[in-house]
Amino acid sequence: MRKQLGLYIHFPFCIQKCHYCDFLSFPYTKNTVKSYLDSLFKEIRAAASYHDEFDISTLFIGGGTPSLMEADDLLRLMEALQTSFHMEKTGEITLEANPGTLSMAKLKAARKSGINRLSLGLQSCRNVELKLLGRIHTYEQFLKQFEYARLAGFDNINIDMMSALPGQTLSDYEETLDGILDLEPEHISAYSLTIEEGTPFFDRYNVESSQDLPSESCERQMYHLTNHKLSEKGYHRYEISNYAKTGFESNHNMGYWMRKNYLGLGLGAHSLIDNTRFSVPRELGLYLKFWNQPKQIPNMAKHYYENLEALTLAAQMEEYMFLGFRLTRGIERNKFLSTFGISVDSVYGEVIKKHIKDKLIEETKDKQRLYLTARGIDISNYVLADFILEGSVN
Amino acid sequence: MNIDQSKIRNFCIIAHIDHGKSTLADRIIEKTGLLTSREMQAQVLDNMDLERERGITIKAQAVRIIYKAENGEEYIFNLIDTPGHVDFNYEVSRSLAACDGAILVVDAAQGIEAQTLANVYLALDHDLDIMPVINKIDLPSAQPERVINEIEDVIGIEAHDAPLISAKNGINIEAVLEQIIVKIPAPKGDPMASLRALIFDAVYDSYKGVIVFFRVKEGKIAKGTPIKMMATGAEFTTLEVGYFGAGQFIPCEELSAGMVGYMTASIKNLKDTLIGDTITNSVNPCSEPLPGYKKVNPMVYCGMYPADGAKYPDLRDALEKLKLNDASLQFEPETSIALGFGYRCGFLGLLHMEIIQERLEREYNLDLVTTAPSVIYKVHKTNGDVITLTNPSNLPDSSEIEYMEEPVVSAEIMVTTEFIGPIMELCQERRGIYLGMEYMEETRALLKYELPLNEIIYDFFDALKSRSRGYASFDYEIKGYQRSDLCRLDILVNREEVDALSFIVFSGSAYERGRKMCEKLKEEIPRQLFEIPIQAAIGSKIIARETVKAMRKDVLAKCYGGDISRKRKLLEKQKEGKKRMRQVGNVEIPQKAFMSVLKLDDK
Numbered sequence: 002m003r004k005q006l007g008l009y010i011h012f013p014f015c016i017q018k019c020h021y022c023d024f025l026s027f028p029y030t031k032n033t034v035k036s037y038l039d040s041l042f043k044e045i046r047a048a049a050s051y052h053d054e055f056d057i058s059t060l061f062i063g064g065g066t067p068s069l070m071e072a073d074d075l076l077r078l079m080e081a082l083q084t085s086f087h088m089e090k091t092g093e094i095t096l097e098a099n100p101g102t103l104s105m106a107k108l109k110a111a112r113k114s115g116i117n118r119l120s121l122g123l124q125s126c127r128n129v130e131l132k133l134l135g136r137i138h139t140y141e142q143f144l145k146q147f148e149y150a151r152l153a154g155f156d157n158i159n160i161d162m163m164s165a166l167p168g169q170t171l172s173d174y175e176e177t178l179d180g181i182l183d184l185e186p187e188h189i190s191a192y193s194l195t196i197e198e199g200t201p202f203f204d205r206y207n208v209e210s211s212q213d214l215p216s217e218s219c220e221r222q223m224y225h226l227t228n229h230k231l232s233e234k235g236y237h238r239y240e241i242s243n244y245a246k247t248g249f250e251s252n253h254n255m256g257y258w259m260r261k262n263y264l265g266l267g268l269g270a271h272s273l274i275d276n277t278r279f280s281v282p283r284e285l286g287l288y289l290k291f292w293n294q295p296k297q298i299p300n301m302a303k304h305y306y307e308n309l310e311a312l313t314l315a316a317q318m319e320e321y322m323f324l325g326f327r328l329t330r331g332i333e334r335n336k337f338l339s340t341f342g343i344s345v346d347s348v349y350g351e352v353i354k355k356h357i358k359d360k361l362i363e364e365t366k367d368k369q370r371l372y373l374t375a376r377g378i379d380i381s382n383y384v385l386a387d388f389i390l391e392g393s394v395n
Numbered sequence: 396m397n398i399d400q401s402k403i404r405n406f407c408i409i410a411h412i413d414h415g416k417s418t419l420a421d422r423i424i425e426k427t428g429l430l431t432s433r434e435m436q437a438q439v440l441d442n443m444d445l446e447r448e449r450g451i452t453i454k455a456q457a458v459r460i461i462y463k464a465e466n467g468e469e470y471i472f473n474l475i476d477t478p479g480h481v482d483f484n485y486e487v488s489r490s491l492a493a494c495d496g497a498i499l500v501v502d503a504a505q506g507i508e509a510q511t512l513a514n515v516y517l518a519l520d521h522d523l524d525i526m527p528v529i530n531k532i533d534l535p536s537a538q539p540e541r542v543i544n545e546i547e548d549v550i551g552i553e554a555h556d557a558p559l560i561s562a563k564n565g566i567n568i569e570a571v572l573e574q575i576i577v578k579i580p581a582p583k584g585d586p587m588a589s590l591r592a593l594i595f596d597a598v599y600d601s602y603k604g605v606i607v608f609f610r611v612k613e614g615k616i617a618k619g620t621p622i623k624m625m626a627t628g629a630e631f632t633t634l635e636v637g638y639f640g641a642g643q644f645i646p647c648e649e650l651s652a653g654m655v656g657y658m659t660a661s662i663k664n665l666k667d668t669l670i671g672d673t674i675t676n677s678v679n680p681c682s683e684p685l686p687g688y689k690k691v692n693p694m695v696y697c698g699m700y701p702a703d704g705a706k707y708p709d710l711r712d713a714l715e716k717l718k719l720n721d722a723s724l725q726f727e728p729e730t731s732i733a734l735g736f737g738y739r740c741g742f743l744g745l746l747h748m749e750i751i752q753e754r755l756e757r758e759y760n761l762d763l764v765t766t767a768p769s770v771i772y773k774v775h776k777t778n779g780d781v782i783t784l785t786n787p788s789n790l791p792d793s794s795e796i797e798y799m800e801e802p803v804v805s806a807e808i809m810v811t812t813e814f815i816g817p818i819m820e821l822c823q824e825r826r827g828i829y830l831g832m833e834y835m836e837e838t839r840a841l842l843k844y845e846l847p848l849n850e851i852i853y854d855f856f857d858a859l860k861s862r863s864r865g866y867a868s869f870d871y872e873i874k875g876y877q878r879s880d881l882c883r884l885d886i887l888v889n890r891e892e893v894d895a896l897s898f899i900v901f902s903g904s905a906y907e908r909g910r911k912m913c914e915k916l917k918e919e920i921p922r923q924l925f926e927i928p929i930q931a932a933i934g935s936k937i938i939a940r941e942t943v944k945a946m947r948k949d950v951l952a953k954c955y956g957g958d959i960s961r962k963r964k965l966l967e968k969q970k971e972g973k974k975r976m977r978q979v980g981n982v983e984i985p986q987k988a989f990m991s992v993l994k995l996d997d998k
Contacts, residue, residue: 009957195951217947217948220948221947221948224948241950257957257959263957265957270957271957271958271959271960272957273957278959280958308960319963320959320963323962323963323966324959359924361924378950379947379948379949379950380924380946380947380948380949380950381949381950381951382949382950382951382965382966382969383924383946383949383969385966386966386967386969386970386973387970387973388966389963389966389967389970
């Protein structure tokens with residue numbers, strides 16, 4: 002069997018940056034997008050021939066706002082990918098989409114091109130909140146596009162939503178939650194708002210003292226309401242922020258938590274291949290310039306990729322633990338042993354014991370699996386920090 | 396080589412902080428050609444990193460300069476730099492004993508300040524001739540005439556021929572050099588008498604052992620001279636003598652009466668060299684040692700603990716090395732339940748404490764946890780015993796205490812008249828007793844207060860500066876002890892007493908201090924798995940309480956497409972934070988919380 006690879010394509014353009022977002026993205030202009038796509042296609046071909054030994058099991062087109070692409074460009078992109086890489090027939094192919102950039106025609110084109118999963122950024126069902134967040138669409142626009150998406154044949158749709166928004170009450174939040182559940186999407190990503198440095202929200206809301214943000218207890222109520230309502234409706238939580246109907250977990254994202262090989266193409270995209278992490282340059286000018294030179298050789302590692310790091314065994318174990326524990330099923334003792342040739346208890350025995358004692362980690366009866374308790378999930382950073390090994394802290 | 400005593404001038408420069416003492420020293424060195432200005436790094440004499448950064452002089456430094464005067468003669472100047480801050484009076488005192496005169500630098504815009512006076516009095520105590528110099532005359536706000544009159548009125552020394560200079564811009568430095576010859580007396584002392592030399596400083600060199608800095612008062616010392624330290628009785632054979640170049644030691648044949656220099660003798664044991672001791676010839680000893688320095692005792696104590704318990708021996712080594720040329724530093728081992736093994740250290744004042752702490756951290760690469768500073772209390776017990784208390788934890792049970800005494804200082808605060816109100820208010824809050832006020836001139840006054848030392852060791856300087864917008868200057872001297880109503884405030888974290896957080900406080904301020912301390916600790920102690928009560932108590936009585944709520948949420952929701960670097964960084968930071976915690980019972984307390992008592996003034 003050939004090796005499998007998750008593929009991520011980054012499209013770093015938006016009509017307008019959302020006020021809470023610190024992602025890598027730029028204002029959309031026709032010309033920049035054109036030259037960006039030219040470069041991206043070259044990169045796709047170069048990378049595909051370099052990583053010839055892999056089959057693509059999942060594909061995720063993210064951003065930015067990749068749904069900003071014209072239907073033609075989307076088709077060209079998919080075609081470039083399909084002709085360059087070995088794509089698995091049944092693989093999951095996701096397009097991240099902003100409801101304000103979709104149309105029936107575009108959705109049909111996307112579906113036809115092979116995209117079989119949509120991830121829709123809704124965030125809230127209340128227009129006043131959407132405006133506050135700097136979203137470019139209304140709830141009504143979203144509803145229409147959601148309906149179109151179903152009509153276009155998308156039977157695997159994720160909706161992104163956010164809690165703990167400035168000024169939001171518990172009943173406001175419940176309105177969003179109910180609005181989304183009514184639509185019966187296959188997958189829901191429920192995040193609580195984090196105020197990131199360098200965003201307009203950071204300047205507007207002082208995290209420490211802001212009266213505008215919901216209180217901690219209100220935030221916790223929202224969080225538990227999410228968990229409660231979603232499980233009632235048949236969504237199971239498989240990752241800290243992700244809920245799905247059985248069989249609709251995001252295979253691509255699972256790859257990140259399980260440390261499968263993945264390759265990121267496009268500006269600033271991250272990769273993990275055979276325990277080496279690296280990323281594409283984050284500077285747009287640099288990226289375009291590189292791919293404008295004739296005949297770029299596929300072996301670009303030395304002078305192209307940034308943050309190139311061959312992970313030490315310790316770093317691999319750390320990742321295995323702090324990524325693995327994000328999944329509600331947790332980590333498996335056997336798998337750790339077969340991956341690293343050493344038992345998890347001989348590396349993390351003390352830490353595991355301590356957290357089991359504090360009821361933050363539990364193990365299954367057969368002791369095969371270890372996973373975070375509900376309380377452990379609430380304060381997962383506190384728990385996971387202990388899995389950083391001594392001496393590996395820089 | 397025979398040097399004519401009448402051609403030697405040994406002097407120091409004294410000034411209030413920032414009046415330009417070190418800059419003038421630099422200009423003198425530059426003008427006399429010891430270094431070209433290109434070779435000069437700003438402020439040659441302040442060669443500790445810490446001194447350059449803070450713009451202050453901590454350690455005395457010395458340098459020999461050859462000056463060719465207008466009369467055609469060559470003179471040897473030995474310039475000894477002195478610290479300006481009140482905490483370092485002891486250092487000043489040591490340097491002064493090696494000099495015959497002092498240049499008094501006064502800022503032409505600021506005039507006389509509190510430390511100007513303190514330093515002048517110290518110089519007069521050592522019978523030094525004082526030569527005033529008015530600096531910063533190029534400032535738009537300079538008023539040299541006013542300052543000259545002030546010097547004559549307040550200090551009572553002739554100042555009308557004082558050179559008007561700008562050390563920064565090199566204006567009129569020649570006048571200073573010429574006046575040194577006239578105004579600073581040449582040293583006296585019989586070069587043929589038996590050796591008497593005063594040790595004023597010492598440094599440790601890993602190759603040469605202790606390098607001793609001294610002033611020869613009588614006789615001479617050369618390579619091979621058998622010597623004896625009169626106080627310690629240690630005997631050595633001199634290996635090398637020499638004088639101070641700019642930033643280097645220059646060996647020479649001999650040093651005779653009136654000269655300043657250094658010697659080495661393979662002195663390995665730090666304890667053999669006492670600052671203030673007299674060196675004599677062991678074969679032909681003098682009859683009497685030179686009068687030693689005024690002995691200065693530490694006024695402020697605090698506990699210093701290595702953050703990493705394994706570094707305890709390193710801390711001891713470092714303290715011993717620092718003590719070598721800082722006799723005022725004292726330390727003895729102590730143990731804290733919360734902090735483990737460390738030292739109770741005694742300092743001259745808060746700045747001295749900070750400097751030592753920073754030197755330990757920088758020069759010796761130690762990570763330290765410091766407890767709140769404490770003064771020395773006298774505890775009179777009911778059985779008639781009197782205890783000298785430097786560590787609050789050792790306070791006997793209140794039933795055994797008859798009464799307690801605390802040290803008080805007489806303080807002089809110089810302030811522009813518009814800030815008299817706020818400063819008096821501050822002194823009032825700190826239990827000050829108003830002694831009087833003198834107007835220096837129309838816009839400036841000298842406030843005199845008696846203040847308990849324990850009220851000024853925490854944040855008095857900062858409060859003074861902020862309430863006078865930086866205009867007040869301050870000096871104090873210890874006056875004695877007075878009976879006072881004091882008690883020990885204990886802090887309980889999760890119902891366990893944390894010994895390192897206890898401190899002695901005036902009973903009338905105990906409630907407020909306790910409350911503020913709990914509030915501060917609530918901020919400093921991160922949330923943990925369970926709720927943590929923080930209580931302040933006097934004896935068994937709880938007087939304040941705050942609660943650190945249990946951790947409820949600490950989760951990074953998002954994980955951006957494949958980019959785990961942010962998550963890793965966050966966890967690493969958290970892990971690093973955990974390492975900097977002290978486990979007390981089952982609560983983790985960050986190291987900086989132990990110093991939080993220092994920052995309770997919220998004005």
